[in-house]
Amino acid sequence: RVPEAHELSEQDGQIVVGARVSLSQLEHFCRERIPEFSRLMRIFASPQIKNKGTLVGNIANASPIADTLPFLYVADAEVELLSLRGTRRVNINQFYTGYKQLDMAPDELISRVVIPVPGQSELLRLYKVSNRKDLDISTFTAAIRLKLTGQRIAAACIAYGGVGPTVMRLPQTEAFLQGQALEAGVFARAGEIARSEIKPISDVRASADYRLQLAENILLKFYAELGETVSEPALS
Numbered sequence: 001r002v003p004e005a006h007e008l009s010e011q012d013g014q015i016v017v018g019a020r021v022s023l024s025q026l027e028h029f030c031r032e033r034i035p036e037f038s039r040l041m042r043i044f045a046s047p048q049i050k051n052k053g054t055l056v057g058n059i060a061n062a063s064p065i066a067d068t069l070p071f072l073y074v075a076d077a078e079v080e081l082l083s084l085r086g087t088r089r090v091n092i093n094q095f096y097t098g099y100k101q102l103d104m105a106p107d108e109l110i111s112r113v114v115i116p117v118p119g120q121s122e123l124l125r126l127y128k129v130s131n132r133k134d135l136d137i138s139t140f141t142a143a144i145r146l147k148l149t150g151q152r153i154a155a156a157c158i159a160y161g162g163v164g165p166t167v168m169r170l171p172q173t174e175a176f177l178q179g180q181a182l183e184a185g186v187f188a189r190a191g192e193i194a195r196s197e198i199k200p201i202s203d204v205r206a207s208a209d210y211r212l213q214l215a216e217n218i219l220l221k222f223y224a225e226l227g228e229t230v231s232e233p234a235l236s
């Protein structure tokens with residue numbers, strides 16, 4: 001009755017994911033198109049859960065540690081909402097208004113998600129920190145996306161999960177990184193700023209202090225791993 005719910009397509013640089021598309025289907029579809037997102041989905045839950053579970057369910061469940069959300073934030077994905085009144089789209093960065101609070105009316109459902117595909121030359125890294133690698137709930141999640149101009153950062157998008165009531169963008173860290181060179185000291189300072197932008201809580205999975213340390217260290221890890229993907233002259 002909602003034909004678009006089964007859609008899984010790529011058009012004009014955007015991937016459209018219907019509400020009934022399983023995470024396994026999406027993982028396979030993104031393997032060549034957004035390899036980093038596909039890689040993250042490999043360590044999401046288990047194959048059995050991914051064969052049934054959906055991206056839209058992960059979004060609507062509204063957990064601040066939902067594994068797909070940091071990527072959707074930095075990709076500027078849009079959620080399409082359907083009701084008898086028609087359809088509307090909401091940028092995922094504005095979709096959550098508080099813990100488990102959504103900009104979704106009682107008569108609406110999510111029909112599709114539209115994901116702009118990051119450019120080939122951009123740097124995208126997604127992180128899931130959990131006690132166990134497989135089939136474990138995340139303690140902390142992160143997405144870091146950089147656009148480069150030559151050896152400088154033209155734009156930075158950073159989203160963290162598990163550090164507040166919703167997944168959060170880090171506007172001060174993003175603003176600091178813009179225009180900077182790819183240097184160790186830059187990412188060390190960015191980590192300090194990131195730490196100052198969040199107020200995580202302690203819970204059964206980790207202490208607030210541990211999450212603060214992760215918020216800082218993940219940017220150092222990002223820099224340390226750059227050497228594997230960026231040519232040497234861009235790194236100093």
Ligand SMILES: Cc1cc2nc3c(=O)[nH]c(=O)nc-3n(C[C@H](O)[C@H](O)[C@H](O)COP(=O)(O)OP(=O)(O)OC[C@H]3O[C@@H](n4cnc5c(N)ncnc54)[C@H](O)[C@@H]3O)c2cc1C
Nearest residue numbers: 019044045053054056057058060061066067068109110136
């Ligand atoms: C053992 C186990 C392991 C898990 N591991 C992970 C993990 O590693 N990472 C992770 O992020 N999550 C994990 N999860 C959570 C869950 O599997 C995911 O959130 C999954 O994506 C949910 O998808 P679903 O289609 O089953 O949603 P459902 O469970 O069916 O729905 C979730 C919520 O979304 C609402 N909803 C569903 N579809 C729509 C729609 N179209 N419009 C509006 N609302 C809708 C439902 O009413 C419900 O409130 C795990 C769960 C289990 C049980």
